[in-house]
Amino acid sequence: MPLTKVLITVTTYPLPSRSYDELVCTAGITDKGEWIRIYPVPLSALLGIRINGELKSMKYTWLELDLVRRTDDFRPESHSPVHYDFKDLKIIETIDTKKNWFKRKEYCLNEVFTNFDELIELSKAPTNKSLATFKPTEIIGIDIEDDDPEWKNEWKELRKQGDLFDEEKSPEILIPKLPYKFFYKFKDSTGKQRRLMVEDWEVGALYWNSLKSSEGDPNKALEKVREKLEKKFIHENDIHFFVGTTREWHTRRSKNPFVIIGLFYPKKETQLSLF
Template sequence: MALTKVLLTVNTYPLPSRSYDELVCTAGILEDGSWIRIYPVPLSFLLGQKIAGKMKSFKYNWIEIDIEERSDDFRPESYSPKNYNFKDLKVLERIDTKSNWYLRKQFCLKEVYTNFEKLIEESKEPNYKSLATFKPTEIIGMDIEPDEREWKNEWKELRKQGDLFNQEKKPEILIPKLPYKFFYKFKDETGKQRRLMIEDWEIGALYWNSLRSTEGNESKALNLVKNRYEKEFLEKNEVYFFVGTTKQWHMRKAPNPFVIIGLFYPLKDPQTKLF
């Protein structure tokens, strides 16, 4: 595929895996509106660039990068950077939120699914679709469940073997393990209720920021997260899901291999037709 222009729309929260390559991945949209997954990427890329003393995310930036298809991944959207140090990366213009995300909508909402069963069918052979934009008919609420508080020992040991992320020697400190799992409950146009885990970087960052602002009170921090996703978003925003499959469950032909890897949330505008 060589040098490719990509609009970055998704950064996932790093998760432990037996496959070193899958600890961090990012996804975006090509100029024709089709999806692409790029992994692995360095943690510094996930965090963005420092501007005026603050870290700025690359999200909704156009970039140019030299990529190649992954021979070990059957999902057609999956690619790898040819140069893992990203020395060939060009950061281009950023798409802003003017006119209620008008320009972002032109790319992110070119193809929107409203029937989740149809999306699951397209994830099967021969299409193996693994990335999409989905619009729920109704978001019912959020579930939060306790999770393991420490990374698996095998992942810690794996990280000691090399430093793909070019950061400190203790990645478990840099990338703290989220002690909770977050889910959205929703319905699609058929009326069927479903539940998907939210695995994007933003919800993890929101939890840690909320924990700091509440001086370590987890209950209050979780209430802030829930208020943001269950009240503020649903009252003020038109919420779309960016969904993607996990390689493991897609290979196993799980009944539903998708998770939420990001949200697209322009403000509600009753005067404008949905894109």
């Protein structure tokens, strides 16, 4: 079987689940322009991959690896690596942000939805679409809600079994639990206001970095998160959402099974910059 070429565009913050391999997943776009979900993936791969011994970000990197369609997941985009040790993984190249993300736009904005009702309809059987790029008509702002600061006991016990992919990693090491939930409020092309939870790894990292730079003050950290995701992004960046369904809520046929799994944020184009 030929290897699948994938441009990785999404790494989500790990969340507790009943099954180990639902905790960590990545998503991207194939060289044929099709969305694809890959899980399980090592926790370390969410942070990056090692190239010549140096840790590099995996996002917007073309990879080649052997994948197989998951038979236990009805979502058509869902695949698993044939080799869980990733021995067949080939790292091709990373797509840069030159010319305001020009090359990234070529793949990531190939199909863009603006009507969320249309996307929800496609998530129903028999299509079962579960990954897409969405462009909000208007971003209203973000909501931040308190969440349990500790992982559930079942997740802790699972992690004590050790990382499935890394025998050298201490089984006691846990990815820190985000003590908040982040949501974007927005309108689509129908004018309807919606709210989606953001599960992008970068948002989690933004909070922890902000907490560090705020000397451990969570209120100041949250203000920095809001400053970037709301004030700066909304006014300066052309925001698109990478959205995906959770298997649990998609299986239950929720009215809206989607969450935001990634943000695509080139600068807004001015009329002058088009020439």
